[in-house]
Amino acid sequence: MPQLFGNKRLIFLLVSIVILVMLIGFSLRSREELTWPEQFVKDTVGFVQLLFGKPAQQVAGFFENVSDLRRTYKENELLKARLEEYAALETEVEALRQENERLRALLDKKESLRDFVSIQATVIGRNPDRWRETIIINKGEQHGVKKDMAVITPAGLVGKVQHASQFTSTVQLLSALDQNNRISAYIQGKENVFGLIEGYDEKRRELLLGEIPIDAKVEKRQKVLTSGLGGVFPKGLPIGEVTEIKPDQYGLTKVVYVKPFANLYDIDDVMIVKRTIDAALQEKEEAK
Amino acid sequence: MNKWRLPFLAVLCFVSESLFVDVWPKGDLYVHYFFVPRFFLVFLVFTAMHFGGTRAMGYGFIFGFLYDCVYTELLGVYAFAYTLIAYLAGKAMKWFHQNWFVASLLSLLSIVLLDSYVYGIQLLIGRTDWSFSVFWDRRLWPTLLLNVAFLLVFSYPLERRLAKIRRFEQEE
Numbered sequence: 001m002p003q004l005f006g007n008k009r010l011i012f013l014l015v016s017i018v019i020l021v022m023l024i025g026f027s028l029r030s031r032e033e034l035t036w037p038e039q040f041v042k043d044t045v046g047f048v049q050l051l052f053g054k055p056a057q058q059v060a061g062f063f064e065n066v067s068d069l070r071r072t073y074k075e076n077e078l079l080k081a082r083l084e085e086y087a088a089l090e091t092e093v094e095a096l097r098q099e100n101e102r103l104r105a106l107l108d109k110k111e112s113l114r115d116f117v118s119i120q121a122t123v124i125g126r127n128p129d130r131w132r133e134t135i136i137i138n139k140g141e142q143h144g145v146k147k148d149m150a151v152i153t154p155a156g157l158v159g160k161v162q163h164a165s166q167f168t169s170t171v172q173l174l175s176a177l178d179q180n181n182r183i184s185a186y187i188q189g190k191e192n193v194f195g196l197i198e199g200y201d202e203k204r205r206e207l208l209l210g211e212i213p214i215d216a217k218v219e220k221r222q223k224v225l226t227s228g229l230g231g232v233f234p235k236g237l238p239i240g241e242v243t244e245i246k247p248d249q250y251g252l253t254k255v256v257y258v259k260p261f262a263n264l265y266d267i268d269d270v271m272i273v274k275r276t277i278d279a280a281l282q283e284k285e286e287a288k
Numbered sequence: 289m290n291k292w293r294l295p296f297l298a299v300l301c302f303v304s305e306s307l308f309v310d311v312w313p314k315g316d317l318y319v320h321y322f323f324v325p326r327f328f329l330v331f332l333v334f335t336a337m338h339f340g341g342t343r344a345m346g347y348g349f350i351f352g353f354l355y356d357c358v359y360t361e362l363l364g365v366y367a368f369a370y371t372l373i374a375y376l377a378g379k380a381m382k383w384f385h386q387n388w389f390v391a392s393l394l395s396l397l398s399i400v401l402l403d404s405y406v407y408g409i410q411l412l413i414g415r416t417d418w419s420f421s422v423f424w425d426r427r428l429w430p431t432l433l434l435n436v437a438f439l440l441v442f443s444y445p446l447e448r449r450l451a452k453i454r455r456f457e458q459e460e
Contacts, residue, residue, distance in 0.1 A: 008436035016368060023364030028413060032360075041357040045303075052303045053310070060311040126357040128305040129324050131410050136306075136358070167344075170361070183308065205319065 012231060030180060031163075032147065039165035046136060046168035049125045059259035092100050109115075111277040112230035112237035118152075118271035119143055124168070133176040133198075140167040148232050150273040155227060156238040157183075160272065169272075174207060175200045175264045185209060185239055186227045187218055187256070194227055195256065197239070204257060205264075206243060212254040224258045234275045290456045294335070294347075297449065301331040302351050306359070320431040326399045327438060328355075332370060333377045333395040337386050339452045341378015348374035362409075370403055373398045390449035392439045399435055403428055408443065 005013060034042070055240070075260040106111075125136040134238050145164045151171045152158060160181065162172040172181065174197070183197040209224060222242045228235030240260040248255045305325045312318060328351060336344035348370030355366040377394055384390045407423050410416040418426075 011434065016371075020364045020368045024362060024409070024413065027361060027363045040355060045354060045358045048299060048304055049306060052300075053307055056307045056311055064313075125306040125358075126309045128309045129362070129406065130291065130309070130322050131406065131415060134359070263314070265319055285300050287370075 005155075026263055034163050034165060042136075042170075043140070045168045046124055046138065050138060053124050060129070061070055079259055090249055113275065115276040116234040116273045117276060118273050119145060121145075121169075121270050124216060125269065133173045133264075134162060135171045135173065135267060135270075137169055137171055137272075138167070138171050140165050141273060142166050145169050145272050146232070146274075150226065150233045150237055151239055151270050152273055153262045153267060154262070156240065158260075158262045158267060159234075159265055161211060161272065171270070174260060175202075175269075176203075180221060183233065183239075184229045184231065185224050185228045186226055187212075187242060188223045189217065189219070191217070193218055194229070196260070201247055202258065205259075207240060207258040209256040209258050210253065212249065214247065214252060214254055216254065217252065218242060218256055220244070224256075228275075232275055232278060234273055234277075237273065264273045290453075291294070291425065291452075293453045294339070294450075297453070298328070298331060298335075298351060299345055301328045302354065304405065310415060316408060320426065322426060322427040323434040324403070324427070324431040325438070326402065326431065326435050327442075329370070329373065329398055329402060330392075330395045330435065332374050332438065333398055333448055334367050334376035334388075334391050334443075334450055336374050337381045337391045338454050341375050341381075342376055344374035348372075356381050362413075365409055367408065388443050391447070392443045395439065395443075396432060400428065403431055 039223055056258065060194040073099055082212065108239055119139055121137040121139040123135050124138045127134045137151075141164045145161055149157045149161045151161060153179055159171045159173040159176075160183070162170045164170075174183075177183070177200055180244040185195055185197050186197070193216040195209045197207050199208045200206075201208055212218065224239045224242060226233045226235060226237040226239060238261050239260040242256055243259045244257040246255050246257075247253075305327050308325045308327070311325070315408070317323075332344055332348050337348060349367055352367035352370030353363075354371075356363045360366070373394060379396065381391075384394075407416070407418070407420075411418075
């Protein structure tokens with residue numbers, strides 16, 4: 001049996017294991033920003049991915065279209081029915097918006113946590129090993145993306161920006177949320193109930209909303225929205241709908257299961273949401 | 289021109305992993321089972337067979353590092369594993385007959401090795417609480433299945449391609 005490693009190589013192997021452990025330790029620290037070599041590598045690979053990705057996505061898109069065609073009739077019927085509701089709703093929303101603006105003008109309060117501008121982005125890659133569900137999008141710091149910004153699809157919240165490099169960024173999906181990345185949210189009702197999105201139940205495919213007072217009134221099918229407290233999320237981004245309410249393991253608070261509105265897996269185009277109040281505050285500070 | 293053929297193939301295998309996951313239909317199958325494409329690892333083992341372990345190690349280190357930077361943000365994990373697997377594959381090729389069937393089997397073995405190793409690291413740093421049997425059912429089997437399918441279709445063309453590249457390089 002020939003020897004697998006010579007003496008020198010064995011030492012080399014051991015040294016590399018030590019370096020490996022050090023590197024893992026380095027990457028595990030909660031980092032504000034990636035180092036510039038990492039950013040550079042990310043942007044370069046992102047560019048290559050874009051080159052190869054466009055044709056591949058078009059081919060895949062064609063097959064998807066074919067399967068969509070089969071469902072079209074059914075969906076069309078449903079949408080027609082919805083359209084009438086929509087017209088009524090729209091006039092109501094318009095009336096409310098005008099009233100809101102008038103009242104704000106009265107109060108002389110111009111900025112709100114609700115206002116935001118969005119940046120359109122396309123998914124150019126995914127983490128293939130999927131130990132942590134992340135996607136890579138084609139907008140970065142140069143386009144105004146910053147760490148921790150909310151990422152949404154038209155249906156609702158899907159994740160937050162984990163790291164932004166110059167021309168691409170990594171988005172952590174809600175399904176990969178961990179204890180260090182909680183999102184402040186509230187349940188819409190007569191009295192709003194505030195809580196924190198703490199994790200994701202993989203079996204039920206639902207989010208866990210915790211830290212809810214035990215005496216709070218929560219019902220099924222109530223809507224859950226972002227609260228805009230803490231962090232850089234705007235207020236009022238839809239997250240999901242309450243499906244079940246349980247006391248937590250100590251019986252001191254409640255845990256609520258929330259079914260997300262957005263599909264957390266099938267994501268092609270996203271919007272990164274930037275709160276306008278932050279920009280306004282920054283301008284004020286700079287003016288001083 | 290000729291010296292760019294192998295790197296181009298490497299980039300293609302590397303990028304196709306991410307694309308594959310992106311394009312794969314996101315049904316229940318996707319959510320419950322983890323079909324992880326390991327196309328680059330297959331490429332690495334085949335390269336070790338044709339061009340020797342040293343060169344494969346170079347590719348393994350560079351692209352492993354890219355993988356760490358771009359996808360997992362956990363530096364060193366894949367760089368280390370890819371380099372080590374390239375080294376072992378280079379060694380193993382000296383003991384066996386060099387043909388694409390042996391290389392395919394070795395690729396599957398390396399996939400098992402790599403995935404178990406990555407699972408071990410995730411367990412160690414507390415990013416997963418899967419027991420080994422869950423890992424076995426939901427990740428290892430589907431991954432092997434996917435890559436067997438990949439090998440069935442692409443192992444022979446890949447082998448031909450690499451042999452051709454080697455001939456081109458020898459002519460120079």
